[in-house]
Amino acid sequence: MEDELVLRSFKESLRLKEQFFSKKNVSAIVEAAGWIAESFKSGGKLMIIGNGGSAADAQHVAAEFVNRFEIERPPLPAVALTTDSSVITSVGNDYDFSLVFSKQVKALGRAGDVLLAISTSGESKNVIKAVETAKKTGIKTIALTGKDGGELAKKGDLVMNVASKSTPRVQEVHITVCHIICELVDHILFKKVSE
Numbered sequence: 001m002e003d004e005l006v007l008r009s010f011k012e013s014l015r016l017k018e019q020f021f022s023k024k025n026v027s028a029i030v031e032a033a034g035w036i037a038e039s040f041k042s043g044g045k046l047m048i049i050g051n052g053g054s055a056a057d058a059q060h061v062a063a064e065f066v067n068r069f070e071i072e073r074p075p076l077p078a079v080a081l082t083t084d085s086s087v088i089t090s091v092g093n094d095y096d097f098s099l100v101f102s103k104q105v106k107a108l109g110r111a112g113d114v115l116l117a118i119s120t121s122g123e124s125k126n127v128i129k130a131v132e133t134a135k136k137t138g139i140k141t142i143a144l145t146g147k148d149g150g151e152l153a154k155k156g157d158l159v160m161n162v163a164s165k166s167t168p169r170v171q172e173v174h175i176t177v178c179h180i181i182c183e184l185v186d187h188i189l190f191k192k193v194s195e
Helices: 001-022 022-041 054-065 086-095 102-108 125-137 169-192
Strands: 046-049 076-080 112-117 142-145 158-162
Touching: 001 076, 001 158, 001 169, 022 046, 022 112, 022 142, 022 158, 022 169, 046 054, 046 125, 054 076, 054 112, 054 169, 086 102, 102 125, 112 125, 112 169, 125 142, 142 169
Parallel strands: 046 076, 046 112, 112 142, 142 158
Antiparallel strands: none
16 A cells, blocks of 8 residues: 555656656756756856745755856856745734835846746745736746646746646746756856766
């Protein structure tokens, strides 16, 4: 019974990844990496947002850029807007939780930056509001979504959707996409690839 559950979950994860990596999504990943690399080259930054497990992914991806991914290279300016508990709780308390990311984008974002917005449902109000704010500021937006893409899929400049209702399976595809983007950005900027 337990063995079957393990294998079923593993096979579903594999199936979704194979389904996701169609030509359209491969092209979108390359385009996303290009936007981020161009932003870094021009003195811009990458801001990353999400809730719950997607917040953890935001922090994970920021760390890959700031520290290093697989090659030795200078730190790159990426920030997860999910980590400052004082900012998040003050905005949530004084205004509304739906504004915790958009206020940070407004304060920290500049034209030429990139916002990576992660939502497994595509319906996270605080993520959607941040994307709307970013677009008004001249910040390119990349949306990683799940299910049918939700409202977020209608707002992002570049949208990659994992067509599944299973949050863990969607997150597994999202982190794979993010790791590939990290590797591509390193390759674009430093002409190196990991071995």
